[in-house]
Amino acid sequence: MSAPDTDTLFAPASGFGRAAVAVIRVSGPAARDVLIALGGGVPAPRRLSLRTLRDPADGRVLDAALVAFFPGPNTYSGEDMAELHLHGGLAVRAGVLAALARLPGCRPAGPGAFTRRAVLNGRLDLAEAEAVADLIDAETEGQRRQALRQLDGALSRQVAAWRAEAIDCLAGAEAALDFSDEGDVDDAGLDAALFGRAEALRGAIAAALADGRRGERLRDGFFVVLAGAPNAGKSTLLNALARREVAIVSDVPGTTRDAIEVRLDLGGLPVVLVDTAGLRETDEAIEVAGIGRTRARIADADLVLALVPPDGAAPDLGAAGARTLTVRTKGDLRPGSTEGGLTVSARTGAGLPALLDAVRLEAEAGLGAGDALITRTRHRAALEAALAHLDRLLAGAGRALPELAAEDLRLAVRALGEVGGHVGVEDVLDRLFAGFCIGK
Structure with missing residues (x-):
């Protein structure tokens, strides 16, 4: 993992251009201080409050706006957040953004920065974060349903169950490896049960992969x-x-x-x-x-x-x-x-x-109707890798050598963990969030 980012981020969370209302999102340890500096105080949590926003540099009025404070960790990003609901004129928004940029510890957010922090703070896993991007990009009802289903954790829950089963099988293989000289460990009986479970797991993953790529399509x-x-x-x-x-x-x-x-x-x-x-x-x-x-x-x-x-x-x-x-x-x-x-x-x-x-x-x-489990090439590649390790386990020398069985199961667990970002998350974070819009 890279070093944690402790800056407080801000960005427009609504569309650019002239509008009735423009929303600016703030996330980070200084979110409370931002509300005090611009609005003179912090409203009750999770309640919109009317405030006169002033530029801390010279006290001039920027706007009359509704503001809200959301204390972490039960927020979208997992940290303190604030929202400023401004009048949607371009000059109003530009003035408030300029004032925010001058506050200590605050900086503009890059693409997907808020969702990235949600992943790093455990509020979303990687598959759910990808669903956020898919929901924003959804153009049809079917795409919307599929994205919402993934955001609700359909893939994450299933893969977590598969991973838990693979970890249990790995524990069995390691027990056979570590305690093979103990009289209370029955190698033959343990192997039969372990490989039966691994075969059932392999079948479940193979069935999910045999979907005609409906989700990606x-x-x-x-x-x-x-x-x-x-x-x-x-x-x-x-x-x-x-x-x-x-x-x-x-x-x-x-x-x-x-x-x-x-x-x-x-x-x-x-x-x-x-x-x-x-x-x-x-x-x-x-x-x-x-x-x-x-x-x-x-x-x-x-x-x-x-x-x-x-x-x-x-x-x-x-x-x-x-x-x-x-x-x-x-x-x-x-x-x-x-x-x-x-x-x-x-x-x-x-x-x-x-x-x-x-x-x-x-x-x-x-x-289909937006009910596919696998929706991205990355998901499919990770599941195919897990399937390959299980195939090798079931077909190879691992049936006789616990060392090889444990290694194949360990690699299958790792591949399954890549779907939700439990391992190897840094390898894909930059690529994923580069495709997000600013303010999400």
Whole structure:
């Protein structure tokens, strides 16, 4: 662990720009002194009180504000905190921030500084802190539900239970190692029980990992690639679904050279539509590069919409691993058509609701309802490491040698501890909180 930071931090906790109210958050040992210096006193804990804020340097009035004091350790950061609820003008906020910067022991907070202190003070574990970031970034209902579930400790509680079981198994292995020459330790019976528990633990972790990466995909979005020949109607369909002019539409083949992404909220799920370069044989260098990117996006997609124009055939998608839906475009040019499946017209809007419903159902099947246990690559990597150590324990010489069994279990315990930041926390703190907003 690095040396503790004893400065008192302050930062706006509300959005920047003109607003009705601006909230400034203060956290640290001088939080009480800040209220005395600016407001002349400390209100009753956890109660808003009207105060005239003055600049301690010259006594001039800064604002009439509501202030609150929250004594630690039962606060968000685990230390004394204060809040200043100001009028939301830019000059008001700037004046108060400048006064705070002049107070002894106070400094502006960096990104995620308050949540970082919450982790270091034991108010949140690392997985819960990541959930705070996910909740702030949530754009859809499904992402919000998933983030709240993680913030409530869904992953942390499960991993803690797995870790406790691994520690119990480790204690058994170490007992066999330390007391193997004692008459009251039955090596064979102990080994059978230990490996049975380790196998059950291994199965539980493996089951959690076999989730199709639903949690990570819900955070990032369900990617739907529009693929087809030039002039199949990809860009026109993208604009119609996005309800705005996102992509350039032209009768000239090969207009789209690079992928264009549009994010949609379908039934509370994040869906990313990707317009791509038309698939065809060409010698034009830039278009060839665009087609190469199209095939790469098709390979990585969650769903591919294979667009078929009235006078064309289904596109050659190559080695597409995702599910594919065939969509017949330009339905207004197919009078009296009896073709089955999805037929749409971006010009008239016919078939678009059915297409969106079909995409939503695919997204629901792929992402779930925000109930995934694993939501980040870091979680998955730690659990996969624990699983690898348990696999080695169950398959290797550890069944005969307690020394090896104890080492594999010790490494599994460590890997599980990395999920909540019980070990190796300094390795990820800087990277995690760099992505937070100021004031959180």
